[in-house]
Each structure stands twice: as structure tokens, then as C-alpha cells.
Amino acid sequence: MSQPALKKLASKPGRHADGGNLYLSVSPDSSAKRWVFLYRWRGKTVEMGLGPFDDVGLAAAREKARGARELLAAGKSPLAAKRDQSARPTFGKVADDLIEALRPSWKNAKHGAQWVMTLQVYAKSLRPLMVDEIETEDVLRVLRPIWNDKPETASRTRMRIERVLDAARASGYRAGENPARWKGHLQALLAPRAKLSRGHHAAMPYAAVPAFMQKLRQNLSISNLALEFGILTAARSGETRGTSWSEIDRLGAIWTLPPERMKEAREHVVPLADRALEILDLAKRIAGKRQSELVFPGQKLGTQLSDASLAAALRRAGGGAFTPHGFRSSFRDWAGDETEFARETAEAALSHLVGDDSERAYRRGTALAKRRELMKAWELFLNR
Missing domain, CATH: 3.30.160.390 (Integrase, DNA-binding domain)
Structure with missing residues (x-):
């Protein structure tokens, strides 16, 4: 016609x-x-x-x-x-709904903006697809162009895609395995990520950390002990330097950080493995006249160690190209690549929020026991 x-x-x-x-x-x-x-x-x-x-x-x-x-x-x-x-919703619809559900839990707008940018820009090709039709090849089309050039961005993009597809499955829109899962799936299809840095914090590749720890232990000082304690517990520099004896439960082998000392503004309980407990004893013994409520006191009585003192300890032990904070990334990469511990357990060890309120409440009873096993495994790896 x-x-x-x-x-x-x-x-x-x-x-x-x-x-x-x-x-x-x-x-x-x-x-x-x-x-x-x-x-x-x-x-x-x-x-x-x-x-x-x-x-x-x-x-x-x-x-x-x-x-x-x-x-x-x-x-x-x-x-x-x-x-x-x-x-049936599209990936974009599920992603947007998830962002809105998570938004109240984020401490600042920057975190939300990063999620939005990742799922709207890098995962753009997935947004119009029906969420139940997304397959491994769809995910790979997103990741391959940035996997080597932007390893950190690619890693975050993969994890957020995985999270969206998990949310779709929990809502009944998908069934079967998650095509964005790393371990045992995409791990076999993509090259290992470059792990020299995360954001602005240069991270030592986890395979190099055991040898570094041996060098660090050759010089017994408060700053070296504090750095080692932070590595063993995967804690932030400020959390380590501000450790007080009142936060330590020696008998229960736990370190409880109050909300006011945490970036996430909520209490964080850290299980302490044997070497971490040994470090506490050593710190008390060598503090001498500087001994105070602080586990790792600074040069002046009642003051904290400076962040520069940990950086100096790192440099003296041959790790000057990296940062103290970067060891959190080293720990996370090791846990993800070398262990069978669940992603949620590793993220909880870093005090990262995982899942919604009901998921976190369900896990609360066993999370500490699982994390204790994880931190013991980390210590064993570091002692090689």
C-alpha cells in the first residue's frame, strides 16, 4: 500500500x-x-x-x-x-528501584551518585533488557571494554550488576545462577584484575603482603605494631591509631569500635586472631612512659600516632609505593580470589553494609563466628 x-x-x-x-x-x-x-x-x-x-x-x-x-x-x-x-521489569527499572531502596543507608550523596553513574553509564546496554533475559554474554559486553583499562571501575560495575540481578531474583523476576557472579563463573572468562590501586589508596598485591609482614616484624616499634595490627584486622588507619584499651575484650578476643569512631557511624565488632592479641601485649610492654588509654600512643603523652607515622613504618619496611589504607583492598582481593568465604562475610569484615535490614538481621547471629574464621585464615596466609 x-x-x-x-x-x-x-x-x-x-x-x-x-x-x-x-x-x-x-x-x-x-x-x-x-x-x-x-x-x-x-x-x-x-x-x-x-x-x-x-x-x-x-x-x-x-x-x-x-x-x-x-x-x-x-x-x-x-x-x-x-x-x-x-x-516483567527491565534491568534499568530494577536498578533504579534498588538504588532508591539503598539510598537511606548511604552516609553521603557521593556514594549514591557513584551507583547511579555506574548503572546508567557503564551498564547502559543492560538497562532496556528484560531482567530475566540477561545472560553472561550481556554482562561481558559491559565489562570487557573497561576490564583492563579501568580495573577498579570494572570491578565495582560487576559487583553492582550482580547486586541488581540478586535483587531481581529475590523479587521473583529471575531464576537460576547470577550471570555477573565472579567466583566460579566470570573468573573463568576474564583475566585477573589489576590490583595496584583502589581509588586514591595504592594497595599492595596480596601475594606480596606475607613477605612485607616479615620485614615489618624485624623492627619492634609502636608504629610498626600499629600498622601490623591494622593489616591483620583490615581496619582503617584512623580506627587503628585511635584504638583504646576500653575497646578491647581480651578474654573474648574482640575489638569493639563505637559508632562515633566509624565512618559508617555504627558499631563494628572485630574478632582478633592470635597475632593481633600478641601485638596488644607487645604494645603495652614497649609503650613505657607513653602508656595511656591508647593502645598505640604517640610520642607525646596522651596523643595518637599520626597517619604519617604509619606511612613511615610502611616505607621503612619497603612498602613505600603503597598506603596503609590500601591493605584493606589487599585483604578484600585475597578473600575474594583465594578463599571460599561468602562475599557478605568479607564485606562485613570491612564494615561494609551488605543486603537490606532483614538480610543483615538474619546474618547477625553467625556473622561474627564466620568472620573470626576469616580473620584466622588471613593471619595464617600472612604468616606464610
Whole structure:
């Protein structure tokens, strides 16, 4: 049918057949025009809209009608299939809903902006896809272009895609394995990530940390002990330097950091392995006249060690290219690549929020025991 003939037909009220169950439906006053697909289903005539005449061309309408006829031939109602399709969310919809659900738990707007940027820019190709149709190759198309050039961004993108697909599965929109899972899946398809840095904190590759620890232990000083304690516990520099004896439960072998000392503003309990407990005893013994409520006192009575003192200890032991904070990344990479501990356990050891409130409440009873095993394994690795 020519375009002039089609326009002429569109000016006449009524239904105009194109063939194959496809009709152009024009309202009595010719103000509304749309494509419809008419078919019989269970003894009744069913009309399914295929879109406005002005927005959907004849070729597109015929293609939609062809798809509807294929469904009929397969014994399926095209209208029911269309409604089912509408009920299935896209990856973008699930991602946006997850961001809004997580937003109240984020301490600052920057964190939320990073999630939005990652899932809107780097995962852009996934957004229009139905969340239940996303497969491994779809995820790889996102990751491969940035995997080597932007390893940290790629890693965060993968983890956030995994989180979105986990949320879709929890909501009943997906089934089966997560195609963005690293261990035992993408790990076999992508090269190991470059791990020289995370953000602005240069991180020592975890394979090099045991040899570094041996050098660090050759010089017994408060700053060296504090750095080693921070590495063993995967703590931030400020958390380590501000450790007080009142936070230590020697009998229970735990270190409890109050909310006011945590970046996340919530209490964090750290299980202490044998070497961490030994460090506490050594620190008390060599503090001498500087002994105070602080476990790792500074040069002046009652003052903390400076961040520079930990950096100096790191440099003296041959790790000057890295930062004290970077050892948290070393620990996380080791836990993810070399152990079978769950991702949630490793993230909890870093005091990172994982899951919603109900998930965290469910895990609370066993998290400490699992993290104690994780920190023992970390100590054993460092003592090699």
C-alpha cells in the first residue's frame, strides 16, 4: 500500500483491514487512529492495540502482527503475552528501584551518585533488557571494554550488576545462577584484575603482603605494631591509631569500635586472631612512659600516632609505593580470589553494609563466628 493511499484510508472512520488480522482503526471523528490486531480466543473476539498510527509505521505494524500470529500458532494469547511482558521489569527499572531502596543507608550523596553513574553509564546496554533475559554474554559486553583499562571501575560495575540481578531474583523476576557472579563463573572468562590501586589508596598485591609482614616484624616499634595490627584486622588507619584499651575484650578476643569512631557511624565488632592479641601485649610492654588509654600512643603523652607515622613504618619496611589504607583492598582481593568465604562475610569484615535490614538481621547471629574464621585464615596466609 502506498503512503498516499494509507493516508487517505486513515481519514475514513472505521476498521480497515490490511490482512493477517491487522487493522487500522479510525475513530468516528477521525481524530484517533491506531493499529489493532483482531483474533478469536476461547470463542471471543479479542482486540489488541499495536500502537498509534502516527507513531507506528505500516511495516512496524505488520511485524507486530506477524509476532502475534506466531503466538497464536503456538497456542498462546497475544494479549496475555503482552501483559506478561509489561509485568516483567527491565534491568534499568530494577536498578533504579534498588538504588532508591539503598539510598537511606548511604552516609553521603557521593556514594549514591557513584551507583547511579555506574548503572546508567557503564551498564547502559543492560538497562532496556528484560531482567530475566540477561545472560553472561550481556554482562561481558559491559565489562570487557573497561576490564583492563579501568580495573577498579570494572570491578565495582560487576559487583553492582550482580547486586541488581540478586535483587531481581529475590523479587521473583529471575531464576537460576547470577550471570555477573565472579567466583566460579566470570573468573573463568576474564583475566585477573589489576590490583595496584583502589581509588586514591595504592594497595599492595596480596601475594606480596606475607613477605612485607616479615620485614615489618624485624623492627619492634609502636608504629610498626600499629600498622601490623591494622593489616591483620583490615581496619582503617584512623580506627587503628585511635584504638583504646576500653575497646578491647581480651578474654573474648574482640575489638569493639563505637559508632562515633566509624565512618559508617555504627558499631563494628572485630574478632582478633592470635597475632593481633600478641601485638596488644607487645604494645603495652614497649609503650613505657607513653602508656595511656591508647593502645598505640604517640610520642607525646596522651596523643595518637599520626597517619604519617604509619606511612613511615610502611616505607621503612619497603612498602613505600603503597598506603596503609590500601591493605584493606589487599585483604578484600585475597578473600575474594583465594578463599571460599561468602562475599557478605568479607564485606562485613570491612564494615561494609551488605543486603537490606532483614538480610543483615538474619546474618547477625553467625556473622561474627564466620568472620573470626576469616580473620584466622588471613593471619595464617600472612604468616606464610
